[in-house]
Amino acid sequence: MTHYTRSLSLFMFVSILGGCVLQPELIGESLPTDSGPVSSDGHSTELTHGDVSATTTLTSTGTTVAPGPDEYGASCQLLGVPESVQSKAISLQPDCAGGICVFQFEDTAPPCSDDSDCAAPWPTCEGNFCDLDQEFVAASSRCTQNCEEDADCPAIPGCASETVCTPATLLAPLCCEKVCLCTDDLNIGSMQALEQMCQQPGTCGP
Structure with a gap:
């Protein structure tokens, strides 16, 4: 996991992903591994809705729990972000x-000279x-929600690590x-830097 990407640099230094146009920036649910999403008890499971895969968790009773449409952790469409x-x-x-x-x-993103790279x-x-x-x-x-502290964040389906409350x-x-995010693919250094900036007066304007 790297500390910065091309888009992260744009995100962090346009105001640091504050202008008024929302720019790309990772966050949300963990990405599935080759073996599929892993639940807290070590089981992998996946539920497919059309062309989009929605991860689920496996409970101790053997039943699967998946978010319904538009619920916390469900697939969603980003709005107001660049086309790519x-x-x-x-x-x-x-x-x-x-x-x-x-x-x-x-x-x-890897450097390349053509698609074969x-x-x-x-x-x-x-x-x-x-x-x-x-x-x-x-x-x-994935759909997420506002929060005040980590305890406000339910488990995110498919998240193998912890869920945190952070800007x-x-x-x-x-x-x-502050929103609920999975730490599977969260750059901790970038998260801490953002938290520090958000503690400074005037970071988000007057």
Whole structure:
């Protein structure tokens, strides 16, 4: 996991993913591993809704629990972000129960000279770097919610590590608002830097 991507640099230093236009920035639910999402008891399971895979958790009774449409942890569509998302991104999403949609991803796009240099989830070469698959972005974006502390954040289906309550962006309209995020793919250093900036007066404007 790298500390910065091309889009993260834009996100962190336009105001640091505050202008008024929401820019890409990772955040949200964990990305599935090759063996599938892993629940707290070590079981992997997956539920597919059409072309989008929604991860589930396996309870001690052997039953699966998956978020319903638009519920916390369910797939969602980012709004007001650039057409091509290349890093983590967050936006308001009224269809989500918590009102927020987030895409959490911080790997660096590989350099390339043509498509043969690229592999999933960067299938094509765009300029000097591989381009992130936007279907991957859509399938990995999840509904989340505001919070005050970690205890306010329920487990996120498919998240193998912990769920934390932390600021996600310096851009309006969610500047420095705390939201629930999975730490599977969260850059801890970037998260701590953002938390420190959000403690400074005037970070989000007057």
